[in-house]
Each structure stands twice: as C-alpha cells, then as structure tokens.
Amino acid sequence: MTPIVSGDPAADLDSGALEATIADLAEEAGRVILPFWRNGVAVERKADDSPVTLADQRAEALILERLAALWPSVPAVAEEAMAAGGEGRVAAWWWLIDPLDGTRGFVEGKTAFTVNIALMRGDAPAAGVVSAPAIGRTWATRGGGAVARDDGGAWRTIAVRARPTRGSMLLSHSVKPEAAARLAAEHDCAAWEGTDSSLKFCLIAEGLHDLYPREGPTSEWDTAAGQAVLEAAGGQVLDKEKARLRYGKPGFLNGPFLAKGA
Numbered sequence: 215m216t217p218i219v220s221g222d223p224a225a226d227l228d229s230g231a232l233e234a235t236i237a238d239l240a241e242e243a244g245r246v247i248l249p250f251w252r253n254g255v256a257v258e259r260k261a262d263d264s265p266v267t268l269a270d271q272r273a274e275a276l277i278l279e280r281l282a283a284l285w286p287s288v289p290a291v292a293e294e295a296m297a298a299g300g301e302g303r304v305a306a307w308w309w310l311i312d313p314l315d316g317t318r319g320f321v322e323g324k325t326a327f328t329v330n331i332a333l334m335r336g337d338a339p340a341a342g343v344v345s346a347p348a349i350g351r352t353w354a355t356r357g358g359g360a361v362a363r364d365d366g367g368a369w370r371t372i373a374v375r376a377r378p379t380r381g382s383m384l385l386s387h388s389v390k391p392e393a394a395a396r397l398a399a400e401h402d403c404a405a406w407e408g409t410d411s412s413l414k415f416c417l418i419a420e421g422l423h424d425l426y427p428r429e430g431p432t433s434e435w436d437t438a439a440g441q442a443v444l445e446a447a448g449g450q451v452l453d454k455e456k457a458r459l460r461y462g463k464p465g466f467l468n469g470p471f472l473a474k475g476a
C-alpha cells in the first residue's frame with residue numbers, strides 16, 4: 215500500500231509516498247493524452263514556433279492541480295505555464311514538469327512522447343517519473359534506485375549496462391546524418407538511433423543504449439525527470455564542463471550535455 219502523503223516533500227520522499235504518487239499521476243496524465251493521439255488533434259504554434267495541443271494543456275492542468283493539492287508549499291515550473299508567460303519560481307523544493315515531451319512526434323502519430331514530472335531539490339533533480347503512454351511503459355526513481363513497469367503492472371528494478379567496447383548512441387531526430395556520424399566517431403559508438411523526447415534517458419537507464427549527446431538547446435523541463443531516472447539507474451548527465459547538469463538557469467535553458475550510462 216502507498217504510504218499517506220503528508221504534504222512535506224522531504225518526509226514524503228523518505229516514506230516513498232511522493233515517488234509512488236507522481237508515478238501514478240504521470241500515468242493518469244497519459245490517459246488524458248491518449249484519446250488525442252492519432253485522432254486529428256488541432257495543433258497551435260507557440261511564440262517559439264513549437265507545436266502545442268489540447269493534450270499538452272489538459273495533461274499539464276491535471277498535473278499542476280493534483281500536485282498543488284498534495285504539496286501546496288512546493289511551486290511548479292511547467293512548460294505550458296511558462297509558454298503562457300509564467301515567471302517560474304525556484305525554491306528549496308520545486309517541481310519541473312513537461313506534460314508532453316516530443317509533441318512533434320505526438321502530432322505525427324509516433325509513439326515516442328512522454329509525460330515528465332521531476333521533484334527538484336535546489337538545483338538538482340531529487341526524484342522523477344517519465345511515462346510513455348503510447349508504449350505503455352513508465353520509468354521512475356524509487357528509494358534511491360530506478361524502476362520501470364509496463365501497463366500499470368509490477369515494478370522491476372532497472373540499471374545502466376556496462377559500456378560495450380563500441381557503444382550505442384541515441385540522438386534527437388533533429389540531428390542531421392553528418393552530425394550524427396561525427397558524434398558516433400567522437401564517442402566511439404558503432405550505432406546511433408534517432409529517438410524523440412526524454413525517452414532517450416530512460417532507454418539508457420534500462421541498459422538498452424549507452425549515450426545521448428545533445429548539442430542543441432533544450433529546456434530544463436525536457437531533461438529533469440529523465441536525468442533523475444538515469445542517475446538513479448547509475449548513469450550521469452554532464453554539462454560541457456563535465457559537471458552534473460544543474461537547474462534553475464536563466465530562462466530554464468540547458469546548454470549542451472552528455473547523458474551516459476556506465
């Protein structure tokens with residue numbers, strides 16, 4: 215049985231109530247999103263020309279409402295609220311949320327889109343969940359480790375794999391073949407795959423791939439939950455100084471990073 219939420223993020227993290235609750239919430243948000251998928255959803259353009267749909271907005275509304283009711287003292291920074299002109303407040307504990315990462319692929323009817331909820335402690339992720347509703351899989355932090363489950367079934371422990379001599383690399387679909395070949399050589403990888411969204415962090419956390427180098431910009435809500443899961447599974451997300459990727463930066467924007475397994 216899930217321990218009862220007290221409203222104190224530190225206590226609820228210790229008891230396991232927070233991680234269990236946000237994993238269920240990410241899956242519930244997935245159930246809000248799925249009816250819009252492959253169903254001709256209307257696409258609007260945000261100020262930065264990136265796509266947004268009712269699925270993004272409804273999922274974010276559900277997540278924000280639920281988190282505010284359970285943990286009223288913890289402020290949230292979320293993609294759509296920020297796109298609508300929100301200021302974004304960083305605190306000792308705060309949420310970083312992307313209700314639908316990989317909206318482009320979602321709109322095209324692809325499966326690699328995710329719901330992302332991270333609990334931040336200061337400038338680093340302390341817990342997180344990534345759920346891929348179309349795939350039916352959820353990855354989450356759990357008591358210092360990482361777990362995954364399919365279709366709401368039993369949780370299993372996951373971990374990064376030992377690095378093979380020649381690794382396997384995941385890249386954004388937006389990376390051009392030339393740049394992909396250069397990155398593969400640079401990181402001694404035999405193979406690379408284009409994959410949308412924060413799924414890339416989770417596939418490394420599960421031990422299916424080894425690296426995800428990112429040269430172009432991302433927003434912090436794109437990476438926080440994936441970083442939480444990957445770190446809990448034994449991996450790392452490093453900035454260009456090879457230090458742990460930190461949060462609460464100007465505009466909540468990330469520079470280049472390297473996500474890696476063992």
Ligand SMILES: Nc1ncnc2c1ncn2[C@@H]1O[C@H](COP(=O)(O)O)[C@@H](OP(=O)(O)O)[C@H]1O
Nearest residue numbers: 264314315316317318386387410411431432433
């Ligand atoms: N110039 C930019 N600035 C900030 N974030 C960017 C960006 N270009 C792409 N992204 C982010 O990268 C995410 C997609 O990553 P990938 O290409 O690895 O799937 C997008 O998430 P959304 O789909 O939530 O908008 C988008 O937010």
Ligand SMILES: [Mg+2]
Nearest residue numbers: 312315316436
């Ligand atoms: Mg995103």
